[in-house]
Amino acid sequence: MQIIFSLVLAVTTLLNCQSLECSNTSSPVATDSLKKHGVITASSVYRVYYLAVGLFHALLVTLPRTQQQALCPNLEHVRHDHLALTCRTTTALALICLGSCIRIYAFWQLGSCFTFSVKASSPSYAGLAIQAPAVLYFWAREDGVLALTIVHWWFWAICLPTIGWVRIKEEEELLEKTFGQQWKEYRHTTRMLVPFLF
Secondary structure (H helix, E strand, O other): OHHHHHHHHHHHHHHHHHOOOOOOOOOOOOOOHHHHOOHHHHHHHHHHHHHHHHHHHHHHOOOOHHHHHHHOOOHHHOOHHHOOOOHHHHHHHHHHHHHHHHHHHHHHHHHHHOOOOOOOOOOHHHHHHHHHHHHHHHOOOOOOOOOOOOOOHHHHHHHHHHHHHHHHHHHHHHHHHHHOHHHHHHHHHOOOOOOOOO
16 A cells, blocks of 8 residues: 555656646746746745655655654654545645646646746646645645655745735736736636636
8 A cells, every 4th residue: 555655646746846847938028026036946946845855755655664764763743644545645645636737737728828927827826726735735744754854834825825926916917918908808707716716
């Protein structure tokens, strides 16, 4: 069972990292404050961090308890359900996979029109809204795999939604400036982030 759990962790990790990487490197837009302030670089750090954490986690669950303790001296601080396939871990991993697949599908559908630069809003935000809380729950916790070596969950819980909101507002302003009245009419009939709700 631990081998299956390890494979699920590895696949989830790779999907998560792939969903944060845009292959379309179009020129930056002047109004893109996130790119201007280095958030794209932060995104690269985020990808590498979660790749390392996820693959380490996949390795850790395959090892016997004594070897786990040798690799992770603070193992007593790690939640037991992070080291076994439980209902909670299955739910978190399923949400990460679902959100990642939605984002990857959005990248694929939009093709060369998709970019991390501010140009137009895309369905990838819905995937991120599903994926991010599960990633925070599973990998960015004080009692997660790297128990005492990760940034506290509250840092991510504050920063990620703030960055997302800034990005969405800039895209909305750019769309209004580009399409004018047509955009205003569209905005009144279409939700910004979650279909039919928000």
